[in-house]
Amino acid sequence: MKRIALLLATSAFALPAFAQTTDHAERDATSRSAVHGDSDADVVITAPYVADLDLLAGASVVSGDELVRDIRGQIGDTLTQVPGVSATSFSPGASRPVLRGFQGERVRVLSDGLGTLDVSNTSTDHAVSIDPLTAERIEVLRGPAVLLFGSQAIGGAVNVLDRRIPRAVPENGFHVDAVGTYGSAAEERSGGAAVDVALDKQFVLHLDGSYRKTDDMRTGGYILSAPLRAEQLAIAAEETAEGHLDEAAEATALANQRGRLPNSGTRTYTVGGGLSLINDGGSLGFSVGYYDTDYGVPARPGAGHAHDGGAEDEGEEHVTIGLHQLRADLRGEVKTGGGFLDSIRVRAGYSDYKHTEFEGSETGTVFNSTGFEGRLELVQADRDGWRGVIGFQGMTRDFSAVGEEAFVPENTTDQYGLFTLQELKLGGGLGLEGALRYEHTNVRSNSVKLGLDEDAPVGRVDRGFDAFSGAVGLSYEVAPLVKIGVNASRAVRAPSAEELFSNGPHVATQAYEVGDPNFRTEKSWGGEVYARGALGGLKFQLAGYANWFTDYIYETETGLEIDELPVFQYRQADARYLGVEGEVSATLLKQGGFTLGGNLVADYVRATLEDGSPVPRIPPFRVLAGLDASHGPFGGRVEVEHVTKQSRIAAFETETPAFTLVNASLTWHPFGEKRETALILSADNIFDVEARRHASFTKDFVPLAGRDIRVAARISF
Numbered sequence: 006m007k008r009i010a011l012l013l014a015t016s017a018f019a020l021p022a023f024a025q026t027t028d029h030a031e032r033d034a035t036s037r038s039a040v041h042g043d044s045d046a047d048v049v050i051t052a053p054y055v056a057d058l059d060l061l062a063g064a065s066v067v068s069g070d071e072l073v074r075d076i077r078g079q080i081g082d083t084l085t086q087v088p089g090v091s092a093t094s095f096s097p098g099a100s101r102p103v104l105r106g107f108q109g110e111r112v113r114v115l116s117d118g119l120g121t122l123d124v125s126n127t128s129t130d131h132a133v134s135i136d137p138l139t140a141e142r143i144e145v146l147r148g149p150a151v152l153l154f155g156s157q158a159i160g161g162a163v164n165v166l167d168r169r170i171p172r173a174v175p176e177n178g179f180h181v182d183a184v185g186t187y188g189s190a191a192e193e194r195s196g197g198a199a200v201d202v203a204l205d206k207q208f209v210l211h212l213d214g215s216y217r218k219t220d221d222m223r224t225g226g227y228i229l230s231a232p233l234r235a236e237q238l239a240i241a242a243e244e245t246a247e248g249h250l251d252e253a254a255e256a257t258a259l260a261n262q263r264g265r266l267p268n269s270g271t272r273t274y275t276v277g278g279g280l281s282l283i284n285d286g287g288s289l290g291f292s293v294g295y296y297d298t299d300y301g302v303p304a305r306p307g308a309g310h311a312h313d314g315g316a317e318d319e320g321e322e323h324v325t326i327g328l329h330q331l332r333a334d335l336r337g338e339v340k341t342g343g344g345f346l347d348s349i350r351v352r353a354g355y356s357d358y359k360h361t362e363f364e365g366s367e368t369g370t371v372f373n374s375t376g377f378e379g380r381l382e383l384v385q386a387d388r389d390g391w392r393g394v395i396g397f398q399g400m401t402r403d404f405s406a407v408g409e410e411a412f413v414p415e416n417t418t419d420q421y422g423l424f425t426l427q428e429l430k431l432g433g434g435l436g437l438e439g440a441l442r443y444e445h446t447n448v449r450s451n452s453v454k455l456g457l458d459e460d461a462p463v464g465r466v467d468r469g470f471d472a473f474s475g476a477v478g479l480s481y482e483v484a485p486l487v488k489i490g491v492n493a494s495r496a497v498r499a500p501s502a503e504e505l506f507s508n509g510p511h512v513a514t515q516a517y518e519v520g521d522p523n524f525r526t527e528k529s530w531g532g533e534v535y536a537r538g539a540l541g542g543l544k545f546q547l548a549g550y551a552n553w554f555t556d557y558i559y560e561t562e563t564g565l566e567i568d569e570l571p572v573f574q575y576r577q578a579d580a581r582y583l584g585v586e587g588e589v590s591a592t593l594l595k596q597g598g599f600t601l602g603g604n605l606v607a608d609y610v611r612a613t614l615e616d617g618s619p620v621p622r623i624p625p626f627r628v629l630a631g632l633d634a635s636h637g638p639f640g641g642r643v644e645v646e647h648v649t650k651q652s653r654i655a656a657f658e659t660e661t662p663a664f665t666l667v668n669a670s671l672t673w674h675p676f677g678e679k680r681e682t683a684l685i686l687s688a689d690n691i692f693d694v695e696a697r698r699h700a701s702f703t704k705d706f707v708p709l710a711g712r713d714i715r716v717a718a719r720i721s722f
Contacts, residue, residue, distance in 0.1 A: 067084060072137070078271055081101045084143065091627075102163050107159065113162040114162075116334075119352050120378050122332060122358065122377075124372060134296045139277070143165050194219075198214060208280065234260040268324070279293070294332050306706060324513055335353045337350070347385060351380070359372065372406050373405045375403045379400075396423070417447075422445075441473075447467070449468065476531075477493055490535055531550065531553075543591045584610035585609055588606045601632065602633045639671070640673075640678075641672065682720050
């Protein structure tokens, strides 16, 4: 608590000047994937001082009709159509974004500019504690400028915006948003609503809530991948030869299982409220929210705790996770009235988080995490083409796991960072930008197991890491609204407590996970070239990037087993990432009130360790093409997404076959095309194909959803 009090005091010193603040109303974003620089309304970033900076070589926004159409229970599965984005897809109840092939500790998921303060970054089975039903828009940020949000954003950041702390006084005294969806693949029933009420001319009250329930998800094709099916059929043949006909029948049934994915149902609800003071002097607001979810963890055949996949009558052994988080947030802004500083901003968040892994009806392991994060940002005034920001960020987390399968010991992480981002207009269309960040991280535990044996000694480990990161970018405006540029960066990341201290069985991932307390900081050099802009009815953003890592930390299967569980070990080695991504959209026909447009999205990343072997779980090449048509209040879209076969695999990985998804949707705005109220009918995976994400730890026994007929409605007034 002393650490939290210190961070609060540091962050809050700006608030006494509150009365000097002027109007801070933010622009609204209406487009999904936009190109920076097209117009002020295309991309709006939480930190407005980076809204048009070229260090953000790629930024996309998902909002409006597209957010309603693509909304899923977890943030990762909601964003998979954005350039450079895949998902961990551990299960329908736990899926985190994968950006440019990076996941886990290299991608930050933010709630209004602050970390989610959950433990979703520490293991793929942990859900992200944000319900997309309550989101107003979602920003996907790439490039070196995201280091402003911490060294864990080396691969990028996903920022989810809601109205829980109101930003503006409703024009008519109140504003209501409500979203409801039904999906046939998992019998999904969900709904969320938010209301802002002006208590007077300055105070705004916000209330929101959501509820989602799904049954076991129906898939296309077989539940098990071809290698696991072959393994089960071999077991069946062996059991038959030995006269064990019941066991043989069970293995055969498992190999041939289709349709519903057992133990994949979910139930989630949220409730929250906030209050803001907004006037000519500025704004100050706070909020409190509660997130609660229960979801199943599908069993991996062959895992000891899954009893070789288990027959359906062994439901008492199914693993489920019950998770809840109580979170409080504060946001304030101060306008200084000119001079060197334009404004001072403060954000702070506190979280009390707990999740329990159940084995049948019995409590397995209980994870507790108490965390705090604060940011203080000093935004410089624009002085003859020079602007920027200087800031402080602090985070603290106390983590504990209690139970026989507590694979991570009790530990504490403290992190403090200083950062700056500066932009200078050089004239002649040239722009120069630079960013610097210093970060100190301390990770400590009193009960680290120093070996794999059951009787291995337990000792105290206290590691401190200093990390200096920086970036520089040069851009050139070749034509109005068209820019090309190059960025270079040096990033350093401290290892996480899970990467350092893991040593034990993890029932939810059905693996024995092993870290290394002697890890060094992870370091990388990065380079990026890009082009983005708009020419008539054509919009585009294209980027090529490379990262060269020293002491890259990755988790890989070893081929060993402990307690009938496969051993996954964190290791360090040099690595190289090379990738390209882009999106092009164009108006193909515009006649009378009819408009026809098309877009093309493609991304590819190739990641290699120093010994020439592939980095595990890297998504393959993907291309998506779509056609959009609209006439008055009606709109429609047809799209085809093709993901190629991933045969470039790490040791003990299996190849992931190619798949092609065909989706279609119809949209109706009953009160006019410019109103937000909409009804959407969509069909995903129309041809009911079997599809798996290579980035997923569970892809061999957790395929994607089969044909999914969805109905969604958004009401806004």
